[in-house]
Amino acid sequence: MIRIQLYKSGDDFLGFECKGHAGAGDGEYDLICNSVSVLTINTANAIESLTETAFSEEEKPEGGYLKVVLSSPKDHDAQLLMRAMVLGLEQIAGNYPDYIRIQKREVNP
Structure with missing residues (x-):
C-alpha cells in the first residue's frame, strides 16, 4: 500500500x-508505483528548478520513501506544482483505491 500524507495550512x-509500494507483483502494481514516483519526484524537481522556493527533502529510494517540506508555502508557482501533483495522485487513488491512500493533514506553518 502506498500512503501519502499531504501537509496543508488552509488552502x-x-x-x-509518500511511503510504501503498491504490491510485490508486476504489471499494474508497477504502473501504480511508477506513476506515483514520477508525480512526486517530478514535483520536487520542478519546484527546485522552476521556482525560488526552498524545501527540505528526505528520500529513501530502497524503501519507497520521499518527504518534501516547503520553506515558503505562499509561492504561487510552488503551489501550482503541488496542486498538479495532488490532482494526479487523487486520480490514481480513485482508480486504484486498494493500493494507494491519501490523507490531508492540517499543520501549522
Whole structure:
C-alpha cells in the first residue's frame, strides 16, 4: 500500500510524505508505483528548478520513501506544482483505491 500524507495550512500545501509500494507483483502494481514516483519526484524537481522556493527533502529510494517540506508555502508557482501533483495522485487513488491512500493533514506553518 502506498500512503501519502499531504501537509496543508488552509488552502496552501506545505509538503508531502509518500511511503510504501503498491504490491510485490508486476504489471499494474508497477504502473501504480511508477506513476506515483514520477508525480512526486517530478514535483520536487520542478519546484527546485522552476521556482525560488526552498524545501527540505528526505528520500529513501530502497524503501519507497520521499518527504518534501516547503520553506515558503505562499509561492504561487510552488503551489501550482503541488496542486498538479495532488490532482494526479487523487486520480490514481480513485482508480486504484486498494493500493494507494491519501490523507490531508492540517499543520501549522
